[in-house]
Amino acid sequence: MGKLARGVALIGAGMSKFGAFPDKTGRELFVEAYIDALNSVDKGIDNKDIEAMFLGNFSSDIFEGQGHNGPLMADWVGLTPKPVTRTEGACASSGIAIRAGILAIASGLHDVVCVSGMEKMTDLPTSRVTDALAAASDVSYEFPAGATFPGLYAAIATAHMKKYGTTIRQLRMVGIKNHNNGKLNPKAQFPITIKELMERRIAKLKEKGEPVPSWRDEMDFLEDPVSNPIVAWPLRLYDCSPITDGAAVLFLAAEEVAKKFTDTPIHIIGTGQGSAPFALHNRPDITSLISAREAAKMAYKMAGVDPKDIQVAEVHDCFTIAEIVATEDLGFFKPGEGGKAAEEGLTARDGEKPINTSGGLKSKGHPVGASGAAQAVEIWKQLRGEAGPRQVPGVELGLTHNVGGTGATCAVHIYRR
Amino acid sequence: MLVPEASVKSFYNFLKEKKIMGTKCKDCGEVYLPPRPLCPKCIKSNLEWVELEGKGKLVAFTSIAVAPTHMLNAGHSRDNPYVYGVVKLDSGPSISGLILVDAKNPEKIEIGTRVTAEFVKRDDRVILGFKPP
Numbered sequence: 001m002g003k004l005a006r007g008v009a010l011i012g013a014g015m016s017k018f019g020a021f022p023d024k025t026g027r028e029l030f031v032e033a034y035i036d037a038l039n040s041v042d043k044g045i046d047n048k049d050i051e052a053m054f055l056g057n058f059s060s061d062i063f064e065g066q067g068h069n070g071p072l073m074a075d076w077v078g079l080t081p082k083p084v085t086r087t088e089g090a091c092a093s094s095g096i097a098i099r100a101g102i103l104a105i106a107s108g109l110h111d112v113v114c115v116s117g118m119e120k121m122t123d124l125p126t127s128r129v130t131d132a133l134a135a136a137s138d139v140s141y142e143f144p145a146g147a148t149f150p151g152l153y154a155a156i157a158t159a160h161m162k163k164y165g166t167t168i169r170q171l172r173m174v175g176i177k178n179h180n181n182g183k184l185n186p187k188a189q190f191p192i193t194i195k196e197l198m199e200r201r202i203a204k205l206k207e208k209g210e211p212v213p214s215w216r217d218e219m220d221f222l223e224d225p226v227s228n229p230i231v232a233w234p235l236r237l238y239d240c241s242p243i244t245d246g247a248a249v250l251f252l253a254a255e256e257v258a259k260k261f262t263d264t265p266i267h268i269i270g271t272g273q274g275s276a277p278f279a280l281h282n283r284p285d286i287t288s289l290i291s292a293r294e295a296a297k298m299a300y301k302m303a304g305v306d307p308k309d310i311q312v313a314e315v316h317d318c319f320t321i322a323e324i325v326a327t328e329d330l331g332f333f334k335p336g337e338g339g340k341a342a343e344e345g346l347t348a349r350d351g352e353k354p355i356n357t358s359g360g361l362k363s364k365g366h367p368v369g370a371s372g373a374a375q376a377v378e379i380w381k382q383l384r385g386e387a388g389p390r391q392v393p394g395v396e397l398g399l400t401h402n403v404g405g406t407g408a409t410c411a412v413h414i415y416r417r
Numbered sequence: 418m419l420v421p422e423a424s425v426k427s428f429y430n431f432l433k434e435k436k437i438m439g440t441k442c443k444d445c446g447e448v449y450l451p452p453r454p455l456c457p458k459c460i461k462s463n464l465e466w467v468e469l470e471g472k473g474k475l476v477a478f479t480s481i482a483v484a485p486t487h488m489l490n491a492g493h494s495r496d497n498p499y500v501y502g503v504v505k506l507d508s509g510p511s512i513s514g515l516i517l518v519d520a521k522n523p524e525k526i527e528i529g530t531r532v533t534a535e536f537v538k539r540d541d542r543v544i545l546g547f548k549p550p
Binding site: 126127128131132134138140141142143144145146147148150151152154155156157158159162229230232233234236279280281282286373 | 425428450451476477478479480481482483484485486487488489495498499500501502503504510511512513514515523528529531539542544545
């Protein structure tokens, strides 16, 4: 129990550019990510080496009117007639695809598999995207009462603020930090800092000859209801991850064949997945995700490591409050201390626990079905020392934390160089 | 056998009669709101309907400015936000509801505030609301 029958390694990882691409459909994004992943395999990989594919996809059925995306993506990258399975766990769709891929290899069924995620979200108007995302919450009991996706996370935020004294400033610090990281990620949807956004806004107002507000700093800018409007109080626009198109592709191999593809595989030493009561109102504690605690416990146990050992982590910051809760659920900080940790810079790239060096969902973008796999792309780069200007020096142990819905699903993976 | 069956539909039908109805497991005594047809602890369907008093306290909330389609249709907008929240009833279980307070000043809303149930008509449906006495 709790052990893999054989070891599994990451041998390649790639992603498309994240953003809004009106001229592309999901399949083009997928091809772009697939080519990027092929190019990342040190000794090369051939499609004939790949025995099966898993695709995380939440809702192309609604977003693009295109269902049955597993075989479609496989067809477009030449993997037909191999078996393809689509996994759905809302925003954790490809986090659970990673686990499915691991299980397929650990079981002995396959030696090499492709694990991927894709979402093409920007074709619909925002109101319809909001409706589609709300389908990941309880449409019978939360939605009729007016809950939206940001609204449910905002409710988690108010409960967290009440219980622990977490502040709005701490929420904003998470967004500022993730944009500082995302600026250094060429694949990010918004590779720009909040300060630069503020300066850009000032320049635009000056150009139009309009009065320029006297923002003291980026925090002041973020409290301005015009530059940063409320979505669901206390969450404002820059507390929310954007609507994004994108895809990410990973290649996983059994440890005994991994060396055929690379001398520097990234070993996946822990996998965990958990679930939680579906609706917020049925959770004994709204300030923590039991799914994440369960998934983390499983993954840490399998990996034989403690939270303090993790040197770099990509966590599911769909909203700023979600990152604070994540860093507590993962045991990086005590319950109630996640906000303070963000404020003190502990989660910055040069802090003691660098979180979301990719820019996170906030700045990199959040194509929901692709986000879990894209987190693994960042950890792949960090652990191999290939993260360029955002590299955290000398990291050997990394973690990904991918949440579906308001936390009814969570997948946690631990990686070692 | 529960009559009517414990379902989403029967929950909303009871709201039309201004009743908050949950189900109670006759084996372990746990009360479920929304009502469930299976006790997930005992894995048995030995349940009965119980009416819950609409009194409790606010445990989480938000003032929503970017509304979904059905709330836009109900007249809400960025200029007319509304409050969603979770209320823990005195009888134990918690439930989602529309919180009928000033949504334009969310910083004045306090978790822990006592609230009582209101039955809010929306088209052909009644949804659960709560407001301070």
